[in-house]
Amino acid sequence: MISINIIGSGNVAQHLISVFQQTETIVLQQVFSRKRENINHLVSDDTIVTHYSDLKPADITIISVTDDVIAEVSNQLPFENQLVVHTSGSVGLDALHAKNRKGVFYPLQTFSKSKSVNFREVPLCLETENESDYLVLETAAKSISDKVFKISSEQRQSLHVAAVFSCNFVNHLYQLGKEICDENQVPFEILLPLIQETADKIKTLSPMEAQTGPAKRNDQKTIEKHLSFLDDKNKKAIYQLLTQSIQKYNG
């Protein structure tokens, strides 16, 4: 049995609380939340603590709070020389206070409070300072997910940048596509199967192999037609830059 404390009550914290509670080999020892009502729908009252001083050492203490306050929270912990990890994709190990042994437990998925997630499919990116801590963290991670990866701070940073390109920016392109549809009284739902297929394809093809469209075909006539169709400066600039980028790779 591995004992776990969770500090925080946000989306990630709540998903971790739920999944660890359902896991037989894990004891969810304590959950810290400034406000009891944020999590008392999830855990029994005697598991919740609202003051740092009430926290007890556990095999793993998971700090799942916004990036900016990780350092401060880790400083508030009332114990020393325990394994303490954060769940952030963009914060280094060094943000954690040196009085405890440091690590990272980064679930690479977008979580919405209202939407349940199959945690066995969520990639968990782990990092610790020492190997023995890694084994404990890995055991806990594998108890909830089938996709556990050892990822250094530098690698995690690159993964975070890659996720901005492949997810945040992608969603924004969906938005621009929707706007173009809206402006022309075309239902955006017509595009949904194509959007889905585009995401599905890269499970079996590399994105390079999966690329289609006028830029890939170097179909200058269609590109010019599209550019003159777009009168919004911002969309035009994005169309040009991404078309050039595709042509660079496929030229």
Add this chain to the structure above:
Amino acid sequence: MISINIIGSGNVAQHLISVFQQTETIVLQQVFSRKRENINHLVSDDTIVTHYSDLKPADITIISVTDDVIAEVSNQLPFENQLVVHTSGSVGLDALHAKNRKGVFYPLQTFSKSKSVNFREVPLCLETENESDYLVLETAAKSISDKVFKISSEQRQSLHVAAVFSCNFVNHLYQLGKEICDENQVPFEILLPLIQETADKIKTLSPMEAQTGPAKRNDQKTIEKHLSFLDDKNKKAIYQLLTQSIQKYNG
């Protein structure tokens, strides 16, 4: 029963041949292919014609060839005053020769020869010159798909531009994300669940509501970190432009 001729042997043509053959209310009358061997794995020999002069009138003749040769092919047809449609997203009605009644039958999906597609889920965008032709085309379309839309040439043009943003450009962002992973020895597969979730989310949320990430949060510290991480000029320019665009919409 509606009789259909199909001109062409590419991806779209082959998928249409397969699905119409399996449809009871449709008679696949003739298929034109310059080379018999391109389609004789799909249709019986007596259905294939290799000379335009052998084509007979049908309720609908579907020209499914590359954009550039639609005009020429429509000119070669040996009959007049029949309903003739093309399958292109970016070509107007006027590309078709005036000797026949014109229309468009545009399936908005990416087709790969090797991958089967559930046609009932494929949006079909229809257009004709006259209403009576529309009814015939709509009946044929509804026999193979649950998603049939009446879309004008102008709307189809906008849909095509929107698809470039939401699919072609999206796939390129997957590629840039993969490159960042490759350069840092991180398996790209770690990102796949997040990519999938990003595509899934917009089935229930608008892209605006679904937007996450440093640009949306206006997290300037992380944006600066990412920009200094990226040393490739092209990726940096794309990061900046898309970040600005997100901030414009969410600011």
